[in-house]
Amino acid sequence: MQPTIQSERYLLIGHPVGHLRVADQFNAGLEDRGANGRMTVRDIAPEDLAGFTDAARGMIGLRGFLVSRPHKQTILPFLDRLTRDAEAAGLANIVRRETDGSLTGHQLDGPGFLAGMHANGFEPSGKRIFIQGAGGVAAAIGYALAEAGAREILIANRTPERAKALAQRLGRTFAESCSFRIVAGPTKEADAAINATSLGTAADDRLPFDPASLGPDVHIADVVNLAGATALENAARRAGQTFQPGRDAVLPQYALMHAFFGAS
Numbered sequence: 001m002q003p004t005i006q007s008e009r010y011l012l013i014g015h016p017v018g019h020l021r022v023a024d025q026f027n028a029g030l031e032d033r034g035a036n037g038r039m040t041v042r043d044i045a046p047e048d049l050a051g052f053t054d055a056a057r058g059m060i061g062l063r064g065f066l067v068s069r070p071h072k073q074t075i076l077p078f079l080d081r082l083t084r085d086a087e088a089a090g091l092a093n094i095v096r097r098e099t100d101g102s103l104t105g106h107q108l109d110g111p112g113f114l115a116g117m118h119a120n121g122f123e124p125s126g127k128r129i130f131i132q133g134a135g136g137v138a139a140a141i142g143y144a145l146a147e148a149g150a151r152e153i154l155i156a157n158r159t160p161e162r163a164k165a166l167a168q169r170l171g172r173t174f175a176e177s178c179s180f181r182i183v184a185g186p187t188k189e190a191d192a193a194i195n196a197t198s199l200g201t202a203a204d205d206r207l208p209f210d211p212a213s214l215g216p217d218v219h220i221a222d223v224v225n226l227a228g229a230t231a232l233e234n235a236a237r238r239a240g241q242t243f244q245p246g247r248d249a250v251l252p253q254y255a256l257m258h259a260f261f262g263a264s
């Protein structure tokens with residue numbers, strides 16, 4: 001559908017933005033659904049973030065915007081409210097402009113990852129799950145898994161203080177239902193092991209962990225989204241494990257974005 005004067009507007013902000021393909025995919029999804037509107041991309045430097053959010057409140061026709069690096073965490077103080085998902089993960093990757101112009105931050109990295117897990121036949125409820133990494137996406141996934149009923153989440157990270165801070169933060173939210181433990185690496189007691197680091201993005205990256213050290217029934221998942229297989233995928237397939245590639249967490253997010261924005 002061609003945008004019209006009345007079209008709903010969506011933005012994608014980041015810095016830099018040249019490599020981002022999300023807006024094209026988002027617009028293709030709108031077109032497939034026969035929905036009105038168009039997303040455009042804006043390069044917003046960190047020092048302009050406060051000014052951008054102020055301006056966004058007054059942009060008539062703006063339904064909301066997606067937030068890419070490096071703004072996912074730093075945007076929080078400039079928003080009017082956060083969903084529980086965004087608050088617990090400590091980041092927002094999508095912001096809805098409400099009818100009164102106020103801005104609501106939310107995150108879909110966790111729900112998208114969970115949808116990918118389900119699509120690959122893994123149910124996290126009652127399970128013990130290992131996460132390598134303690135950055136933004138690890139926090140989003142940890143929150144989603146705990147909310148989906150995981151029994152225990154084991155966290156390892158290059159910078160242990162960051163792992164400890166994440167375990168404490170999520171532990172406070174899920175004190176009754178899920179425990180969080182810091183580990184040095186994946187252990188045989190895990191039902192699933194997730195790479196939530198950027199390791200695997202470059203061809204010469206080392207493995208985030210070795211799937212061969214885990215049993216054949218362990219579900220292995222990656223957040224790194226490459227067109228081809230990552231080294232972790234090749235190693236998991238050699239070990240006979242089910243493997244969830246990074247793209248399986250990204251594709252479900254388009255429908256979730258449209259739903260959060262109320263795209264029509």
Ligand SMILES: NC(=O)c1ccc[n+]([C@@H]2O[C@H](COP(=O)([O-])OP(=O)(O)OC[C@H]3O[C@@H](n4cnc5c(N)ncnc54)[C@H](OP(=O)(O)O)[C@@H]3O)[C@@H](O)[C@H]2O)c1
Nearest residue numbers: 109133134135136137138158159162197198223246249250
């Ligand atoms: N599939 C999806 O839905 C999705 C969504 C968002 C992001 N991602 C991808 O997920 C990855 C992480 O994103 P993020 O937003 O979480 O980034 P982030 O907040 O910067 O966190 C990066 C994480 O990777 C670790 N790390 C980075 N380089 C490392 C190395 N050489 N050795 C060991 N650990 C290393 C960091 O450890 P330290 O704490 O020690 O620095 C930290 O745990 C990126 O590749 C991103 O593209 C995927």
